[in-house]
Amino acid sequence: MLTEQSLAAMSAVEMVAGFADRTLSPIDVHDAVQSVIEARESVLNAFWVRDPDESRKAAQASEARWAAGEPLGPIDGVPVTLKENVARRGVPMSSGNAGAEPVVPEADAPITARVLESGGVVLGSTVMPDWGMLSSGVSSRHGITRSPWNSGWTTGGSSSGAGAAAAGGYGPLHVGTDIGGSIRLPGTWLGLATLKPSYGRIPLDAPYQGRCAGPLTRTVADAALLMRVLSQPDPRDWSSLPPQDIDWSALDVEVRGLRVGVQVDAGCGEPADAETVAAVRRAAELFEAAGVVVEPVEPFMTRDLLHDLDLFWRVRSWNDFRALTPEARQRVLPYIVQWCQEGADVPGTKVLQCYQQIMRIQEQTVAATLPYDLVLSPTAPVAAFPADQPMPFMGNGKTMHHIGFTAPYNMSGQPAATVNCGFTTDGRPIGVQISGRRFDDLGVLRAAAWYERNRPAGAVPHWPDSVPGAQVGERTT
Template structure:
């Protein structure tokens, strides 16, 4: 018999095995997860919309299918959350912003459809910060989303609610989105396993330059399980990759002979915390000790490239802000208001120059990483900061100083995963980013799974218990 906590925090791979042999039921799991949510949500603030009665109906239907030995798919009965910018029919989508009138979709997004077709029990929609352009859990509409490790610490963003749900034990499977690091930043600051897939691997209903959606979980095996569901093509996404027979369940192999790049200096952005750099260096040593060839990767980004990417995004968001009434605009988070206004009245020639710089980032990233099977790097230059802080670097002009390691892979479309590799002296998680060649999502997940199995014992997360949730207000 499993305890309620044991049921709630079971991996998705374990859950489905127990559903199959009928030693655990989807309803039991659902109810255990709801108990965790009830106990923690008042502090973590992960959900925008949830309907426990509806998700329990889905769990009951799954239980009947398993009893008949007719599961719909590989995640039948497994609790899943979806970020609020992933459309669910009839569920408003405010994108974390108090100033907008939420869009109410008339149809599910491809991701939502794939989860439902596979029998996943959708617990609800998780929160995000304003327009997804803050790398924290700070939102003008939702307030502050907090880390289960310590409520005084940030979750990271913009997949803040998804990250809080994963770390907080709200079931095993969560879907976030990422345009500059929004899946991987919660990954590093919350100790999670995450994957930003290759462009087109997970179909979107609103594709955009650099945007991807992907799984967030506590284990790499659960990422792979969810990719079996999410990676099916969909005609609504004109960038969607063709159907491919990928054995996502294939176990991690050996790394002997693997050519591994070690990228410790982004060439741009804010100062690097020595603890973060050293943690990634030690992760590389684990690969080297198993026979991988580890070679340094020189910086290939520059501050000019990062600043021009930032300006391109400011112009895009300014176009959204200027559509709002003056009264509505005042409800947008002040940090985002100021950031957007820097994009006002930028000449078209300058915007085109920024776009050309993005193409330059693509070319440089692919060229610098092509010699390697995988590249290891920090996810961010710093560990988790205060939950109330909108961004890790708050100085003027430092807006995107934390994404020098992550954003290049959005622009190049290459897959990149995170796995926890260490903790700071005061207990904050540190993730290593594992990137790969374009479309080699499976290779990245296999390397991540191998590292997860072989990392030092002290870097394995011991997930937070309820006692930590009494620490609200503490700062890192």
């Protein structure tokens, strides 16, 4: 008989199969997940809004539909979490910031609508750091979100709560957003399977340069299942791609004959450490042994490109910050205040130059990767850092020195996935980033699924049953 923990840890694909043949109950799955949440949430701190009574009602409705043979969609009855910046009608959105007054949306975002239309059981809204501009789980409103692998380690961000929920066993499906790495960074630091899809693949209600939403899951098949739901069209997103009939379940393909680039130097930011580079190279060797043509990819980002992208974001956040009252400004995370103040009084000519640099990032990323079906790289240059640290590198001018591998694909609109490919000597996960040509989301997921099936045993995550490690607030790395 399945224990509550093993029931909660099942994949979404397994859950749906069990619901269909009546060997699993959506209510039992929901209750098992809630038991895990109750046991771990005081440490992990993944949720902003959660209503177990309402989500149980949704599970009961799903069970009735399955009994009648009338499921709403491919994830009917499966527990799902949504990042707090994904609008849910009537649910406050704080953007992780104690200084900003939470916005209460009057309508569901396209993502929320698609999940509900498919019968997904929404457990709640997961947390994020201030304005989503930190790659950690540190928030002036929510406090610190912590890794299920070790409470002293970061989750990454800005999809910090989604990542903690996925790795912590809060059900199988979790939605995050990503403008420079905010899905993939929790992916690498928590051992997850993730996808930042092509720009416009998942309709948003607030599209912005480089912003995407996507899945954070434990398996590639679950990420693909969630993409089947989230990629459905919605006319509210004027930047979304035309509807496309993609068979997201068609993952079981071979990689022989593909041309794959391997990039271990981002050309900007801090260099990748030796353990990270070695893990990515081992992944590349596995592809090569399967008949893939593997070639090195030279850096295509520069320090100046990264600096101007960072400055563009600082100006944007400074505009948000200066709109706050003096009293509200005092509640914003000091690190964010210091960071965005560098965007004050930047001349319009310089802002335009920064925007033109983003266009250059787009051009150079596409040009450098176009010869390849896929490019393998580190997701981040280092493994998980202390949970109470806002960013991996805290020195002056190093704020974004960890996104040299991830941010280019946001700007170019290319899909990029992560899969765990190893661990450091002290047990921290390492994820390989697998990027592809524009619009080839399925090709990227197929490669990720192939690697997931064939990776060595030492690269397979064995999810923690509890939250081990440091006491809250203690640094362990």
